[in-house]
Amino acid sequence: MKGLMEKLPYDWIEEVVNLAAECMVVVDHEGIVVYLNSAYCEFLKVTAEESIGKPVQDVIENSRMQIVAKTGQAEVASIHPINGSEMIANRYPLYVKGQLVGAVGTVMFRNAQEWLDYSKKIQPIMEELNYYKTKFEKELFSKYHFGDLVGSSPKFIEAKKLAERVSDSQSAVLLLGASGTGKELFAHAIHQTSGRRFAPFMRVNCASIPEHLFESEIFGYEEGSFTGAKKGGKKGKFELAHGGTIFLDEIGDLPLQMQSKLLRVLQEKEIERIGGRAPIQIDVRVIAATHRNLEKMVLDGEFREDLYYRLNVIKIDIPSLKDRKEDIVPISRILLKKLGTKFHRYDLDLSEEVMLDLERHSWPGNIRELENVLERAVNVLDGQMIYPEHLPLYLQQEGKSHSQTYSGQLPLSPTQSSKLYGPVKSLKVIVAEAEKEAIFHALTEAKGNKLEAAKLLGIGKTSFYDKCKGYGIS
Numbered sequence: 083m084k085g086l087m088e089k090l091p092y093d094w095i096e097e098v099v100n101l102a103a104e105c106m107v108v109v110d111h112e113g114i115v116v117y118l119n120s121a122y123c124e125f126l127k128v129t130a131e132e133s134i135g136k137p138v139q140d141v142i143e144n145s146r147m148q149i150v151a152k153t154g155q156a157e158v159a160s161i162h163p164i165n166g167s168e169m170i171a172n173r174y175p176l177y178v179k180g181q182l183v184g185a186v187g188t189v190m191f192r193n194a195q196e197w198l199d200y201s202k203k204i205q206p207i208m209e210e211l212n213y214y215k216t217k218f219e220k221e222l223f224s225k226y227h228f229g230d231l232v233g234s235s236p237k238f239i240e241a242k243k244l245a246e247r248v249s250d251s252q253s254a255v256l257l258l259g260a261s262g263t264g265k266e267l268f269a270h271a272i273h274q275t276s277g278r279r280f281a282p283f284m285r286v287n288c289a290s291i292p293e294h295l296f297e298s299e300i301f302g303y304e305e306g307s308f309t310g311a312k313k314g315g316k317k318g319k320f321e322l323a324h325g326g327t328i329f330l331d332e333i334g335d336l337p338l339q340m341q342s343k344l345l346r347v348l349q350e351k352e353i354e355r356i357g358g359r360a361p362i363q364i365d366v367r368v369i370a371a372t373h374r375n376l377e378k379m380v381l382d383g384e385f386r387e388d389l390y391y392r393l394n395v396i397k398i399d400i401p402s403l404k405d406r407k408e409d410i411v412p413i414s415r416i417l418l419k420k421l422g423t424k425f426h427r428y429d430l431d432l433s434e435e436v437m438l439d440l441e442r443h444s445w446p447g448n449i450r451e452l453e454n455v456l457e458r459a460v461n462v463l464d465g466q467m468i469y470p471e472h473l474p475l476y477l478q479q480e481g482k483s484h485s486q487t488y489s490g491q492l493p494l495s496p497t498q499s500s501k502l503y504g505p506v507k508s509l510k511v512i513v514a515e516a517e518k519e520a521i522f523h524a525l526t527e528a529k530g531n532k533l534e535a536a537k538l539l540g541i542g543k544t545s546f547y548d549k550c551k552g553y554g555i556s
């Protein structure tokens with residue numbers, strides 16, 4: 083091999099090194115710089131003259147060249163922070179006639195501009211990756227603890243104590259309660275207190291997955307198992323939850339056919355991907371939740387009895403807000419604190435009248451509805467105290483009808499009337515306000531589902547969307 087470069091004019095060699103090796107440094111056995119090419123000089127903003135003869139660590143920050151020159155161990159594609167940038171460095175020991183005489187180092191990119199161009203391309207990709215990583219971690223790992231479950235009513239304390247006691251058991255848990263009572267929060271807290279807390283928490287909304295996609299979502303599939311199957315296949319939720327907890331939300335909405343498939347997984351403790359040849363062992367703890375009456379569904383033949391018994395090992399009834407009125411104000415205060423942080427509004431409080439209005443309402447949407455009511459109040463509030471006029475119209479009306487029924491002072495004097503109703507507005511404005519409130523109310527009841535909300539209001543989809551647009555409701 084010797085002499086291969088003999089025909090290469092000497093002044094070409096340097097150019098070739100500059101072009102081919104990008105940034106290059108050569109050190110001797112003691113780690114003293116013996117060569118630094120012009121691209122590296124340019125990048126480091128030094129001259130070759132001032133660098134050659136110096137220990138490499140004095141020329142290149144974070145250098146490990148002196149180590150490689152001693153150990154003879156190559157370091158390939160290592161991340162090397164220089165000038166505030168993460169460079170990719172290769173360090174090779176230099177052997178001449180079988181003797182370790184030093185080391186040669188290169189970093190990718192010939193100059194800072196090249197690096198900048200590259201990092202401009204890579205930056206948005208890294209940001210996107212971080213965004214999905216955080217989202218994935220957020221979704222996959224539970225975030226609530228029992229400390230987040232506010233309430234001191236006996237029924238609620240009983241439910242919370244039972245949940246805490248069974249957290250570490252491997253048995254299935256069935257959470258029963260009306261919509262918005264905190265079933266998902268309970269599921270998170272149980273997982274978070276269990277020995278599985280460092281493993282994933284996977285939520286499956288049985289009501290929202292279309293029937294034809296259920297199997298592939300839950301059990302996954304192998305590559306090429308059907309038209310449109312992703313390359314490399316896909317893991318199902320059970321596989322993703324391996325070692326952790328799977329939360330089967332709205333289990334009462336699971337179609338019968340899917341109930342049989344789910345039962346099989348729970349019995350066999352293994353799943354088979356669509357198009358897969360071998361079963362996959364899984365170890366997951368199941369927590370199911372529903373607002374529906376599963377016992378009645380079993381009697382009506384809508385829910386499999388055997389599945390019901392599998393899921394109903396530990397049953398926890400979560401009380402509705404109307405059955406724990408004493409918790410309404412403490413929960414509201416906690417929610418106001420959270421809203422304060424979200425909207426940068428601090429020391430928010432409830433007036434006496436508002437506390438009474440909140441305690442009087444029946445809260446069909448439970449804590450979710452309470453959250454929406456308070457968020458709305460914070461949005462229309464100027465100071466820190468929430469008064470009845472900051473509540474949605476339907477709550478104001480309830481409050482008013484209560485005072486009308488019980489005050490025994492009807493008809494009201496003009497002063498009383500304007501105190502209660504405020505200044506007289508045009509009928510058009512009053513109708514618009516009432517419509518807006520009705521839309522908010524329906525959206526709360528329908529958990530944000532616009533089609534459902536339109537149905538509740540008895541109007542068409544287009545008309546509903548038009549109204550939302552008109553009132554700036556997104």
Ligand SMILES: Nc1ncnc2c1ncn2[C@@H]1O[C@H](COP(=O)(O)OP(=O)(O)OP(=O)(O)O)[C@@H](O)[C@H]1O
Nearest residue numbers: 230231232233260261262263264265266267449450
């Ligand atoms: N005890 C509680 N203390 C404070 N906030 C709560 C409590 N319970 C529920 N919440 C809040 O109320 C909202 C609804 O809770 P969650 O989603 O857990 O209810 P859910 O019963 O699972 O509802 P759905 O059946 O509609 O899915 C959430 O934003 C949650 O943070």
